[in-house]
Amino acid sequence: MKKLKIGMISFAHMHAASYLHALLPREDVEIVGIADEEEARVSPFTAPNGIRYYKDYMDLLKEPVDAVIICSENSRHAEITKQAAMAGKHVLCEKPLGISEEEMLEMIAVCQSQGVQLMTAFPCRYLTSVVHAKQAIDQGEIGDIVAIKGTNRGTMPQGWFIQQELSGGGAVLDHTVHVVDLMNYFTGSEVEEVYAHVETLFHDVEIDDAGMLHIRYKNGVFAVHDPSWSRTKSFPTWGDVTMEIIGTKGVLTVDAFAQKNDVYSDQVMKAQWSYWGDNMDEGLIDSFVTSIRSQEPVSISGEDGYLSARVALAAYESARTGRPVKLKE
Amino acid sequence: MKVSIIGAGTMGMMYAHNIAKIKGVQPAGVCDVDRERAERAAQLCQTSAYTSLEDLLAQEQPDVVCVCLPTHLHKDIVMTLAAKGIHIICEKPIALNLEDAREMQAACDQHGVRLFIGHVVRFFPNYRDAAQKVKDGVIGEAGVAHLKRFGSFPQGSDGWYHDRAKSGGVIMDLMIHDIDYARAIFGEVESVYAAISRSDQMEYAQVTLKFKNKRIATLSGYWGYPGPFTTEFEIAGEKGIIRFNSNETLSLNVKVQSKDQDLGERVQVPRSPMMYDPYYYELAHFIQCIREGTTPIVSAEDACKAVAIALAAEQSAELGKPVNMEVFS
The missing domain is CATH 3.30.360.10 (Dihydrodipicolinate Reductase; domain 2)
Known part of the structure; x- marks a missing residue:
């Protein structure tokens, strides 16, 4: 079975590093790139692991990536998720899903209409x-x-x-x-x-x-x-x-x-x-990767993220x- | 000083166990409607047993009477004793409603007798230590406190605890300890929010107190807990945290080898023994206050305020809304 191609967008939230460490040993995953407007924030993770760096996440979204993991500032979750969905990428988004009810409902709606899955990162x-x-x-x-x-x-x-x-x-x-x-x-x-x-x-x-x-x-x-x-x-x-x-x-x-x-x-x-x-982060990543690869519904939906936020x-x-x-x- | 006890249930026995140990105190009779109980308690402190309060008062001429009766009986006895010029140490809660509590206070003032309410948690060494540390600034400004008190459903005489008209329920009877303690830490309460669940087997309540100084205390109380009697607290401040869990401070644990599994279970009771129990310190303090005319650590006024907060919690649980304490002042 071919590898799931994953892009990581923003390391603003430190959980990104932990998710990366859960991804690295996996043979069913290829990490296509890490996007972050602050290169210094991600350089300890890109070069040593042979992962390509993108300054602009929109460039990463142009790549043949199946799914993205978004660990940006909370206020940017909605914008990045919607862009990723428009580019046809499945999304694992750090919690809280969003910072207003309207934007979260929009994130869910856009992912649905684009036919991509949205999972909220609740490792607990x-x-x-x-x-x-x-x-x-x-x-x-x-x-x-x-x-x-x-x-x-x-x-x-x-x-x-x-x-x-x-x-x-x-x-x-x-x-x-x-x-x-x-x-x-x-x-x-x-x-x-x-x-x-x-x-x-x-x-x-x-x-x-x-x-x-x-x-x-x-x-x-x-x-x-x-x-x-x-x-x-x-x-x-x-x-x-x-x-x-x-x-x-x-x-x-x-x-x-x-x-x-x-x-x-x-x-x-x-x-x-x-x-x-x-x-717990290994469990979260495993669940996301497995769901996307097997085309099963993710176990923690965008709706779940909305219902708690x-x-x-x-x-x-x-x-x-x-x-x-x-x-x- | 001649000290009598009325009511020889669990609390009366506790008082009987301690009263004779206090310097300068002469036990002066124990009274209970149940002769056997009265005799058992009287024997414990080497005094006479009575089944009538009148007889006890006439025979013993006490200076102080400890009232260890079910809560709904406090008022009548306290009014009687006050009129006779006898000092009173009364079990908590002072009364089931504020009007009764205030009347009791007024009667004692009018007759020039002292009234003390047994909010014994103030005298527990673990709670005292924490309160002192907070006062000394060890954790900086205290901000959020958690207080927990879980136990089995108390049986009492004739199951009076189950009758809310007599005991007031888990908030009024059990959680009131932590209500009083929270006031000791944070001061006056501004508003109260509560939720409660009751059935024949259990009463469980969650109560949050918001203080005038913005501090927060959240309390949980449980009658019908399937585990051992448990108390816990955590006081978090800007510069530190103080925590206690009664299950983690057991200084003595005896395990007996037994072929009989059931017996083995029964005899393995971990304990936290001390030279004196908190009731000793409480009674000794109140006796000293009577002797020296000094102000107690916890006053009848404190007891009234604790009742007011417990009533506000009951009202909040009923209305599903926060209740402002101004309504109860």
């Missing part, structure tokens, strides 16, 4: 603990889900992440979408209403770095989620993804990065957690108005 779906949790829930091990408490607390990223015009939002957008996607996945329902606090409490920045979301699902499940960039320099790791799922017959918890060693080294003079669990957008509206926000049908 490929955490082994999450895969097993989904099985346990679907098999009814904890009965029906009643409520969920989630956290995706992290260290504050730098650069464009904390510039509103490029990121579209701070911690609440950045760290709501992963866990809400998992909540959507586990409950099999859609969010009906969001009430949220959005604040800047931890850093001297303009953008939000703290929040708390209360979510109500159409099927009656309720949830609370903390997306704050509240991990300090002294904390032993970058952050967490946790979910505590209360069911009618039991409780299931996921602590995604609990598989760690405690490391104490005088080199850094702070405790550190060394994660040794499975690599709109919850974060509703959180901002709720915080502005001080009221719960009902999501439009």
Whole structure:
């Protein structure tokens, strides 16, 4: 079977490097090129791996590429995705899918009309603990889900992440979408209403770095989620993804990065957690590549990306108005 | 100082276990409608058992009475004791509604007796340590707190905990500990949002408190948890994080070899033993406040505010909207 030709567009989001490392060892993939307007950002990845560099992603889209992986600033996801779709390329787009409901719906529509697939990069779906949790829930091990408490607390990223015009939002957008996607996945329902606090409490920045979301699902499940960039320099790791799922017959918890060693080294003079669990990015890339090659529907659609990102957008509206926000049908 | 106990259930036994250890305290009778229970508690602190409060008061002439009755019975007893000029240490919550709580406070003021409410979490060494560290600025300005309290559904005498008209439910009875503690950390609450699920087997609640200083505390409480009694907290600040998990601080774990699998299961109870339990510190502190006329760490006013917040949470859960605390002041 011929190789899947992949182009990577922008390394603005550091996940691109991890996706590249998941692609490189694969024999069913050929990396055609990496496009990034900042050559310095991608030169450590292009030349050493014999990958061609493109300054303008439009030039990369002219190549015979089957699919692209977009890891640009959030504000550019829509434009690049639409261009890629128009060029007939399948798309794996970094989360959040977009920064407004309208642009995300347009991204989905354009990909559909061009007959290309759009997948949202939610690697947490490929955490082994999450895969097993989904099985346990679907098999009814904890009965029906009643409520969920989630956290995706992290260290504050730098650069464009904390510039509103490029990121579209701070911690609440950045760290709501992963866990809400998992909540959507586990409950099999859609969010009906969001009430949220959005604040800047931890850093001297303009953008939000703290929040708390209360979510109500159409099927009656309720949830609370903390997306704050509240991990300090002294904390032993970058952050967490946790979910505590209360069911009618039991409780299931996921602590995604609990598989760690405690490391104490005088080199850094702070405790550190060394994660040794499975690599979720490999699972994500494998799923994307396999789906596209076998012409099967991708496992996490653009719609899925939209359904979680709109919850974060509703959180901002709720915080502005001080009221719960009902999501439009 | 002569100290009596009324109510010899779980809490009364706890008080009986501690009261005789406090310097200068003379146990002065235990009263319970159930003679066996009264005798068991009386024996624990080497005092007499009563089944009538009148008899106890006439015989023992106490200076202080500890009220360890179900919550719905607090008010009548406190009013009676106050009128007789007896100081009162009453279990939390002070009352099931604000009017009763305020009346109790006023009666104690009017008769010149002290009223203390047993918000014992303030006296837990782990919670005290964290509160002190926050106060000392160890984690910089605290921003977001998580507080969790999960346990089995308490049985109590005649299953009074199951009757919301008597116990007030999981927020009023269990989560109120964390409500009070959150106030101790962050100050006055501006608004409350809550969601709750109730069935015969469980009550689970998620409550978020927004403070006047923009800080956020999110609380979860669970009656009917299938695991061991669990408390957890995390307080995240600009310059550090303090966390506690009761399942990770077990200093003693005895494992007994047994051919009988069931027995083996039963005797392996990990523990966190200490010289004194938090109730000792609480009672000793209140006794000292009576003796020296000093202000307690946690006042009846604090107890009233905790009740107000619990009521606001109940109302929020019912309305599905945030509730501003001004309505409850």
